Amino acid sequence: MNRLFLLIYCIAFLVRVIAFVRHRKRMPGKQQVVMCTLYVLTIFVFAALQFQHAELLPVSHFLNGLSPQVKMWVDQLQ
Structure with a gap:
């Protein structure tokens, strides 16, 4: 269902982009920029959503070393 929605949304988005490119000459400059x-x-x-489950920045080794210190800090706050 998510892929179907994404496909329909992308098609609608492409239609709007094509309409924008065709009609942008009639728009004021500021509206074109926006x-x-x-x-x-x-x-x-859209591109970021395609990589939401991939690890783009390998920070797991950093977080593994930082976790005990953060846990001690939280325990001190309580």
Whole structure:
């Protein structure tokens, strides 16, 4: 179901981007900048969602060393 929703959303997004490219000449400059920024951010979020389960930054060894210290600090706060 998630993939189906993503497929439908991507198709609708592509239709909107194509419509934006075709009609952007009639828009004011500031509106073009805002719309383009939102579309670029949306594309960036789509790309980020594809890698949400992958470990992009290998910080597990850092967190393993830091965990006992954080646990002691939390215990001191309580």
